[in-house]
Amino acid sequence: MDLVADHIAKIAPSITLQITSQAKKLIDQGEDVCSFGAGEPDLDTPEFIKEAAIQALQTGKTKYTASAGILPLREAIHEKLLLENNVDVPASQISINCGAKHSCYQAILACCNPGDEVIIPAPYWTSYPDMVKLVGAEPYFVETKAENGWKMTADEFADSISGRTRMLILNSPNNPTGAVYTREELEAIAEVAVSEDVIVLSDEIYEKLIYNDRKHVSIASLGKDIANLTITINGFSKLYAMTGWRLGYTAAPKAIADAIDTIQSHTTSNVTSFAQYGALAAIKGDQSFVQDMVDEYDMRRQYMLSRLKAIKNIRVIEPEGAFYFLVDTTPIGLSSTNLAEKLLSRYKVATVPGIAFGHDKSIRFSYATSLDVIKKGLDRFEDFCKSH
Ligand SMILES: Cc1ncc(COP(=O)(O)O)c(C=O)c1O
The missing domain is CATH 3.40.640.10 (Type I PLP-dependent aspartate aminotransferase-like (Major domain))
Incomplete structure (x- = not known):
């Protein structure tokens, strides 16, 4: 007997939450993971x-x-x-x-x-x-x-x-x-x-x-x-x-x-x-911190844009909102899940496979993470792209 209702069988757990928890597990094991997975601000709630x-x-x-x-x-x-x-x-x-x-x-x-x-x-x-x-x-x-x-x-x-x-x-x-x-x-x-x-x-x-x-x-x-x-x-x-x-x-x-x-x-x-x-x-309340936050994201966005544009084997278009880059990885030829898994296990870079968003030839980078992590993570991603 199926213990779970039919309409639940049609749906799958959130891939974004799965990747975030895989990355957290590696971090808990002491691995130096650069995480671009999370769709949440890296700042704390204002006091x-x-x-x-x-x-x-x-x-x-x-x-x-x-x-x-x-x-x-x-x-x-x-x-x-x-x-x-x-x-x-x-x-x-x-x-x-x-x-x-x-x-x-x-x-x-x-x-x-x-x-x-x-x-x-x-x-x-x-x-x-x-x-x-x-x-x-x-x-x-x-x-x-x-x-x-x-x-x-x-x-x-x-x-x-x-x-x-x-x-x-x-x-x-x-x-x-x-x-x-x-x-x-x-x-x-x-x-x-x-x-x-x-x-x-x-x-x-x-x-x-x-x-x-x-x-x-x-x-x-x-x-x-x-x-x-x-x-x-x-x-x-x-x-x-x-x-x-x-x-x-x-x-x-x-x-x-x-x-x-x-x-x-x-x-x-x-x-x-x-x-x-x-x-x-x-x-x-006072909304002034919002502009500070947007300025910070914008600085990271521009940094990432210039770095990603310089990497061969991928394509990127400039995002004008939110805090993500959807990087087109078609030339690399791997499925997005395979690519994201390789990046995480071998290069310790956590991203979200595009299949989660209905686009299997891409991966998503969130820049709601510090500039230090972004720099290190993009160095590793560049190495990955060079070897593919
Ligand atoms: C487009 C979009 N809508 C809604 C949500 C959900 O946000 P909340 O944390 O308020 O549930 C998210 C979170 O990632 C999102 O990206």
């Missing part, structure tokens, strides 16, 4: 955020909260979305979830019926297809091209729509490619979504990690019609170095927001009470 959570604990904020989250936090997110993103969603339609990952899953669960198709431009963040499969829907991949900056065009989107299409998952700035959609590109995509009645899940978790004076645009800001179809998702993990706190949020049209609240009320109840007070301090 004022920790203080707010400690104070919440000390003042008895230790009970259940409303399932959608504490009202001051939802109001602060409403204000942030209005002022910074030009997205007008009332606090009553904002839900605080256990990380943006949880936000994405609940949004998909709220909207998709078994058999529905969900369009996912590839390369994609590793968890989207499995989330879609978990609810019985089907991912439909649109292969983007490096020469288009790894972005799906509105025409490609229109061509991929079928009678079963329910949702598009957009992620800008993008993990793993660093691609950032422009206002014009989003306007064209929004026009197709509105005319074909496709719900848009817009994952904007990297919105402020953006370079070259590029501006982040929220697709929900591009008019009432597209706003009525869009779930905007963001969180605290990347921007405030709060990955372990598990804090994300959805801002959605009323019917979807109500559904998300119902799901959450029966599953997690609410996000950890005192973590929500940390999030409130983060969003209300």
